[in-house]
Amino acid sequence: MSCGAVAVAGCVAGLLHLGPAGDTRPAPAAPRAGAVPAAADLAVTTARKRTERYPDDPGSWSGLARAEADEARVTLDASRLDAADEALRRSLALQPADNYAAVTGQGLVANARHEFVEGRDFGLRATRMAPDRPDGYAVLADAQIQLGDYPAARAAAQRLLDIAPAGAAYSRAAYDLETNGRPQDAAIALRRAVDSAATADERAFVQARLGELAWSQGAVDRAERHFRLAVDAVPGYAYGVSGLARVCAARGSPAKALGMYRELTARTPLPQFLLETVELGGGAAVRPEKAALDAQVRLERASGGAVDPHLALYAADHGDPDAAVELMRGEWKRARSVIVADALGWALHRAGRDSEAVGYARKAARTGWDNALFRYHRGAIEHALGLPEGDRHLREALALNPYFSPYHARLARQLLKQT
Numbered sequence: 001m002s003c004g005a006v007a008v009a010g011c012v013a014g015l016l017h018l019g020p021a022g023d024t025r026p027a028p029a030a031p032r033a034g035a036v037p038a039a040a041d042l043a044v045t046t047a048r049k050r051t052e053r054y055p056d057d058p059g060s061w062s063g064l065a066r067a068e069a070d071e072a073r074v075t076l077d078a079s080r081l082d083a084a085d086e087a088l089r090r091s092l093a094l095q096p097a098d099n100y101a102a103v104t105g106q107g108l109v110a111n112a113r114h115e116f117v118e119g120r121d122f123g124l125r126a127t128r129m130a131p132d133r134p135d136g137y138a139v140l141a142d143a144q145i146q147l148g149d150y151p152a153a154r155a156a157a158q159r160l161l162d163i164a165p166a167g168a169a170y171s172r173a174a175y176d177l178e179t180n181g182r183p184q185d186a187a188i189a190l191r192r193a194v195d196s197a198a199t200a201d202e203r204a205f206v207q208a209r210l211g212e213l214a215w216s217q218g219a220v221d222r223a224e225r226h227f228r229l230a231v232d233a234v235p236g237y238a239y240g241v242s243g244l245a246r247v248c249a250a251r252g253s254p255a256k257a258l259g260m261y262r263e264l265t266a267r268t269p270l271p272q273f274l275l276e277t278v279e280l281g282g283g284a285a286v287r288p289e290k291a292a293l294d295a296q297v298r299l300e301r302a303s304g305g306a307v308d309p310h311l312a313l314y315a316a317d318h319g320d321p322d323a324a325v326e327l328m329r330g331e332w333k334r335a336r337s338v339i340v341a342d343a344l345g346w347a348l349h350r351a352g353r354d355s356e357a358v359g360y361a362r363k364a365a366r367t368g369w370d371n372a373l374f375r376y377h378r379g380a381i382e383h384a385l386g387l388p389e390g391d392r393h394l395r396e397a398l399a400l401n402p403y404f405s406p407y408h409a410r411l412a413r414q415l416l417k418q419t
Helices: 009-017 038-053 058-075 079-094 100-112 116-129 135-147 150-163 167-179 183-196 200-216 220-233 238-250 254-267 271-281 283-303 309-318 321-334 338-350 354-364 372-384 389-400 408-417
Strands: none
Touching (some): 100 116, 135 150, 135 167, 167 200, 200 238, 283 321, 338 354
């Protein structure tokens, strides 16, 4: 992985039609995994007090469920999803029919658990129940993205944008635009999301996304500015810190970058950050991070649950490729996104199954995303098969972002030297 992963034509027209300022009405918060949890703690505490004061109010319980789901995303504590489920059951017991907030809450929880078919079903229920309310379209867009139905995701995001043109809509519009090879339009959407941000957490999330977008294009200085703005908004914001560590490594200070990763993974041991640490440091220097990832691989294999693709990429490159294939075959049954296709294709390649791997690498390319890691993976697989387009894709990966990975960029150059 790099030392550092929603509306197209109609949506961009909508964005431009809104004019410079857009609509600044508050909207559901954009995803903000890895944020410092103080705000989420406060939201849960406030929601719990409300249920104590109004125990017969279904809205109080659905509000608690949403707060618990947000806390799960921020703290990586899956038990919070169980607490959200319990709150949703209480809400539905009090109001079994026409309980829009509970249905959208069920969709949020299902998506958080990678139960995307269920998330889609809840999103569809919510949008049919209340076609002019935004939350159901956000749930639906997120589920459809993960299921790989990008036209349906785009339609849901466009409707969300039409109803509530603010942060949640702009962020999803940006993801769709980037995934479909339109980074400049994605940047327009993200700048609108910055203007619409109602909280520091939302600003941090969007600035980090702008940083990732700039990084994907090899624009290191621009990426650094956005990552710094993310950590200015929320000190210690995980995706901002990891972005700054990548910038530091790209500028020739790997030891400093490794120290930044160490501090980050000590409090936020996500597979992405651990993998980036491993691929930056290498050897005995990253033995603790490798041990943590190996433990997560064993846990995921035992549970059979949702898999972070970064974990499979680690297993493919630095552990057991067959385990990576097993994990991603399971995830492919749950999610058919281009990210999952890429990770499964790479796992198959590392396990020596290039004839099967190339099909998934091409599935990962189907939306036209200018993703250097995807191009590298596809190029390396095609190179192994002796296909002439392999070297072209390797060169394209390095041209898109020569810093896309301190580990794989070097390997890409070595493969090109062999021809």
